[in-house]
Amino acid sequence: MAKSRGFSIYLLKDTFNPENALKDDHNLQLLEEENTNLPNNSIMYLSDTPGSPPWWKNYWGIHKNLYQMQKGSLIFLPVDNSWIVLTFGITYHQLKDNSYHYDFGLKTTLNALDPEKIKSTDILQPENAKRQRVQSPTESSLNFFDIRHDENIIKKLTGAVKSEYIDLFRNVTGASSLRISSNLPAEEITNLCREIIQIYNKTDFIQSFPDIQNIVPVRDPDKIRELNQNLLLAFKNAPVELVLSIPEIMDHSTSFKIKFNGAGRTNFEYYDVYIADYRAYLEERNITQINDVNVFFNHHMAIIDENGNQIKQFSIYKCFLYDCEINGLTYHLTEGEWYLIDKEYITKLENALNPHFINSHTFLHPCDFQREDEYNESVKNANANVICLDKKNISVNGQTQIEPCDLITIHENKINLIHIKISTRSASLSHLFNQGVNSIELLRMEEESKEKLKALVNNNSFDNLIEKGEFSVTYGIITKKDVRGKSSKLPIFSRISLLRAVNTLRMLNIPCSIYFIYDNVDRKKK
Structure with a gap:
């Protein structure tokens, strides 16, 4: 029986081909041999990097000659009117970020996968770029992985295929790519890729995974151009909804730093990811305005180790997180891809959340302070x-610190726990809403937490209500936004996070309200 071999497969977008799909500074070498087993009209590039000693050789003073060798290849394979790219080793990094269909591997997998035989999932929460990988020791259904389709995007799936595809791959x-193993000879790979493209173009996944349609990728090039123009305007106006994030799961057990490049060299390095630091990099290079979205593809955020060696690099475009609304439809940009949020689901969110928004508050006055703690002291x-x-x-x-709230008072014969957050940035609001739920759950479950709250308050009028668990929760959001739209003024994934919090509090019989506090501070100067 022929040996099974692994293939990583990408599908180029219609406007890309072997002439424009590789990065301008790629170090691949065109293979010009004849009499190979390569399919007709295919093109192969090789990665033949000279060996270098591992860092630990000199660190430990080892004199023996030790070299790390990296070999790889990349093949452009014409399949009817499309281009397939097969990558071996780490050559996939040589492809331009915008050259291939990001949904190719995942959608093909969803169409081919037996929904009862899933082995592993990688999910992304776009509201805060949180990533999670869950593996099952046995083949399981999607329910095992506890994926919330209304707030998670499935980034990667592994499992066994349906019976009709077993002859192709098991x-x-x-x-973004499709990873399979095949024992087919080289001359049959083109036909295999042709069948894979046919699987990709099917819609079988809608029946097997119906809730996935709540969040779908935008494919129309004209719509993407419109969205990118919106992105350019947002970068100019600097709304809080536009942030940067590392678009990949990082190992935080090792030290790394951030450095920007693409517009010239800089000596500045950062220990966290902030869009303000990218703006500072542009100012250092005397770039005052960006009018072409392609600049974001050419500028990069590099992840470097403590010795300054580059670990990974991503285009700025791929690092953007952004929510926007165009013609009544809501879009979200993450990892270089635009997503459309189902309109009916948006309506469902508004109907569930808007009754919890209040138009006035007795003592939460407008904010004149840069910091939340200063505002909280002013209210007190x-x-x-x-x-x-x-x-x-x-x-x-012995457990992780949890704040009971920022401000506390008695309102309508209940202990009102008030949580304050400046800005409507999605990740910040997720933390705010989770804080409200975590505090209530702790006070309901742990007697020790109740006693600690009594001691902190140090007011006998609170004790009986705390003991009886008579609580209410108020979220105070400090913002300059026109808040007449209530929940619609929050980023889409913040609304989803808030709904989760509201539903949890409802199950605990805890009244919940949300109030927008007007922000008098110009925070763009920070």
Whole structure:
């Protein structure tokens, strides 16, 4: 029986081909041999990097000659009117970020996969770029992996295929690329890729995974151009919804730093990812305005180790996180791809959330402070019945610190726990909403946490209500936005996160309200 071999397969977009799909600074060598087994009209590039000693050789003072060799190849394969790219080794990094269909591997996998035989999932929460990988020791259904289709994007799936595809490949892994193993000889690979493209173009996944349609990738080039123009305008106006993020799971057990390039060299390095640092890099290079979205493809965020060696590099475009609304439709940009959020689902969110928004508040006055703790102190100082518990802790001894709230008072014969957050940035709001739920759950489950809250408040009028668990939660969001649209003024994934929090609090019989606090501070200067 022929040996099974692994293939990583990409599908180029219609406007790309072997002449324009590789990065301008690629170091691949065109193979010009004759009499090979390469399919007709295919093109192969080789990666033949000279060996270099591993860093630990000199670190430990080893004199023996040691070299790390990296070999790889990349093949452009014409299949009817499309171009398939087969990559071996790490040559896939030589493809331009925007040259291939990001949904090719995942959609093909969803169409080919037996929904009861999933082995592993990688998911992304676009609201905060949180990534998670879950593996099952046995083949399982999607329910095992506890994926919330209304707030997660499935980035990668691995599992066994349906019976009708077993003759092609038995197992499949899909992300941007398709990873399969095949024992077919070289002359049959083109036909295999042709059948894979046919699987990609099917819609079988809608029946097997119906809820996945809540969030779908945007494929129309004209719509993408329109969205990119919106992105350019947003970069100019600097809304809080536009942020940068590392678009890949990183190993945070090792130290790394951030450096920008593409517009010239810089000596500045950063320990975290902020769009303000990219803007500072542009200012250093005397770039005051960007009018072409392609600039974001040519500028890069590099991940470097403590010695300054590059670990990975991503285009700035691929690092953007952004929500916007055009013609009544909501779009989300993450990892270089635009997604359309189902309109009916948006309506469902608004109907569920808007009743919890309040138009006025007794003592949450407009904000004149740069920091949340300063604002919280101002509210306490202006209201004798309000106690500030910002940065206090009610967690059980030995566990991670959990704040009870930022401000606390008695309202309508309940302990009102008030949580304050500046800005409507999605990741920040996710933390705010989770804080409200975590605090309530702790106070309901742990007697020690109740006693700690009583001690922090130090007011007998609170004790009986705390003991009885009579709580309510208020989220105060400090923003300059026109808040008449209520929940629609929050980023889409913040609305999803808020709905999860509201539903949890409802199950605990905890009233919840959301109030927009007007922000008098110009935060773009920061």
